[in-house]
Amino acid sequence: MAQSSRTISGKPFRVEWMLLSPALAVYGIIFLLPALLLVVISFQVNAPEQQLWERDFSLANYERFFTDPYFLKVIGKTLVYCIVVVAATLVVGYLLAYYIYKAKSYAKTTLITLVLTPLFSGALLQSLGWYLLFARYGPINAGLRALGWLDKPFNFLGTDGAVMIALVHAFLPFMVLSILNSLRTIPANLSDAAASLGAGPWSTFLRVTLPLTKGGMIAGSTLVIGLTIGSFATPGIVGQGKIQLLAQIIYQQAIQVFDWPFAAVISLMLLAILGVISALPVLLTRKSRGALQ
Amino acid sequence: MNAAGKALSFAAKALYYGAVALSFLFVMAPSVLMMIVAFNDADYFSFPLKGVSLNWFAEMLENDNYRGSVVNSLKLAVYATALSVLMTMPASLWLYRRTNRFVETVLLAPLFFPLVIWSLGLLQLYGMLGLSGRFITLVLAHAVMVTPFILRVVLQSLREMNRRLEEAAYSLGAGRWSTFRRVILPIIMPGVLVGAVFGFLISFTDVTLTTFISSSGSTTFPVRVYSEQRSEGLNMVVLAWSAVITFVIFLISLLGEKFAKWSRYF
Numbered sequence: 397m398a399q400s401s402r403t404i405s406g407k408p409f410r411v412e413w414m415l416l417s418p419a420l421a422v423y424g425i426i427f428l429l430p431a432l433l434l435v436v437i438s439f440q441v442n443a444p445e446q447q448l449w450e451r452d453f454s455l456a457n458y459e460r461f462f463t464d465p466y467f468l469k470v471i472g473k474t475l476v477y478c479i480v481v482v483a484a485t486l487v488v489g490y491l492l493a494y495y496i497y498k499a500k501s502y503a504k505t506t507l508i509t510l511v512l513t514p515l516f517s518g519a520l521l522q523s524l525g526w527y528l529l530f531a532r533y534g535p536i537n538a539g540l541r542a543l544g545w546l547d548k549p550f551n552f553l554g555t556d557g558a559v560m561i562a563l564v565h566a567f568l569p570f571m572v573l574s575i576l577n578s579l580r581t582i583p584a585n586l587s588d589a590a591a592s593l594g595a596g597p598w599s600t601f602l603r604v605t606l607p608l609t610k611g612g613m614i615a616g617s618t619l620v621i622g623l624t625i626g627s628f629a630t631p632g633i634v635g636q637g638k639i640q641l642l643a644q645i646i647y648q649q650a651i652q653v654f655d656w657p658f659a660a661v662i663s664l665m666l667l668a669i670l671g672v673i674s675a676l677p678v679l680l681t682r683k684s685r686g687a688l689q
Numbered sequence: 690m691n692a693a694g695k696a697l698s699f700a701a702k703a704l705y706y707g708a709v710a711l712s713f714l715f716v717m718a719p720s721v722l723m724m725i726v727a728f729n730d731a732d733y734f735s736f737p738l739k740g741v742s743l744n745w746f747a748e749m750l751e752n753d754n755y756r757g758s759v760v761n762s763l764k765l766a767v768y769a770t771a772l773s774v775l776m777t778m779p780a781s782l783w784l785y786r787r788t789n790r791f792v793e794t795v796l797l798a799p800l801f802f803p804l805v806i807w808s809l810g811l812l813q814l815y816g817m818l819g820l821s822g823r824f825i826t827l828v829l830a831h832a833v834m835v836t837p838f839i840l841r842v843v844l845q846s847l848r849e850m851n852r853r854l855e856e857a858a859y860s861l862g863a864g865r866w867s868t869f870r871r872v873i874l875p876i877i878m879p880g881v882l883v884g885a886v887f888g889f890l891i892s893f894t895d896v897t898l899t900t901f902i903s904s905s906g907s908t909t910f911p912v913r914v915y916s917e918q919r920s921e922g923l924n925m926v927v928l929a930w931s932a933v934i935t936f937v938i939f940l941i942s943l944l945g946e947k948f949a950k951w952s953r954y955f
Contacts, residue, residue, distance in 0.1 A: 528923075650809055
């Protein structure tokens, strides 16, 4: 007994920290330092020819952000995208997750694979797929013309609708898996119990299953909001440069206009919005806290 | 149940199955289209196909430019995943022994932190250090990007492990290192493997992080296609590569789900 307690908690302090230090060192330099750097840069005047420590400090970038209606409009647009994408992924994601959850085990593997494939193929391949689907001479145009709903090819690329559909598709797998994994934690006999107490399938779903998967829905929504706010490649390809969301603006300001301080300000604002949104479910329902991990 | 009730429940069922079928069609549509169009017997994208041919797959192997960028992507993903596994394994052992929510949150943070913001700061840092454009900058950044995915799986494998096995090894006189190598490692190996495949795929398909920090010279396949698509459009060689990559990823997803049930790690 004495032996086992020594082995689990009685390690010398030094060795323990050595286990953690490689990861912490790399994170410190590659992850935390860049974030701090952005905060510093956001308070500086744009002077790319000067070294970081030589530049003057100013609040002008923040002032510009809050007084120029264009950037506030982009934020508003990005938030509208978030609401639409979260709502759509919740509905479609729940439907798919529930169907997969109820499916027989051999079908389950195949169905989950269908959900995992777009997730693992990444933003580029999937948005290329949508680019072709929405193209002037693509399948969607061909289908709509065959049905007689369109007389001449319509370019869906560069429209809000097309970008939203592509984003819903891109982030749907995260929602499905989030909800599916929370459905899996429900004890199987719970719905039998509800049925034996006289509940129909619909009321069992509404009053037993749905409330028990609230955690999964919140976790999935938080993830999808973060992904939508930061989405870069999908709006770029399906939006054809006509749809400007926050991430696109940041890229434009930094890489094309070379206004690094302003790009840093937009980034920090994006982060602030994300922070507030992620904190919302925790603040609203303290109980769901455990589900966010 | 009366006739009206039966009709209603039939309609509800039809609606449910119809919606499920449409949703699966929605999920699969882009991948399926990607796999079909590369067989087109034409020099451009068209739908329906003009004819079926394997020409573009032959062309794909001859075209050095794209093959080079695919090789770059593979190299980057392998190095980044290996580096990440090397730092994640000891870190997860530490987290398994002393549950520390703060450290765990920090290590998982890249998962929730928008890549655009992080890569913007990273590009500045690399510029200050005079490292811009080097391959190592991409490897380090990708290693951090994939670490949360690997960490979650490895940590879960450790937590599902029977603790008594480790204790038994110690009480039989095994040292710390040999306990790790001969008891812990074999048990968590499937988890490490699943995590590594996760990490590899995330790194291999990344556009955002790589677009920000890579120089125009040696880019990965996704970044190259992303920037070309905006300026020159798509060509059939790109579509052939995309078809092959999509198909391989489908196979990996299937194998991972069949043998490791890896969807549960999300």
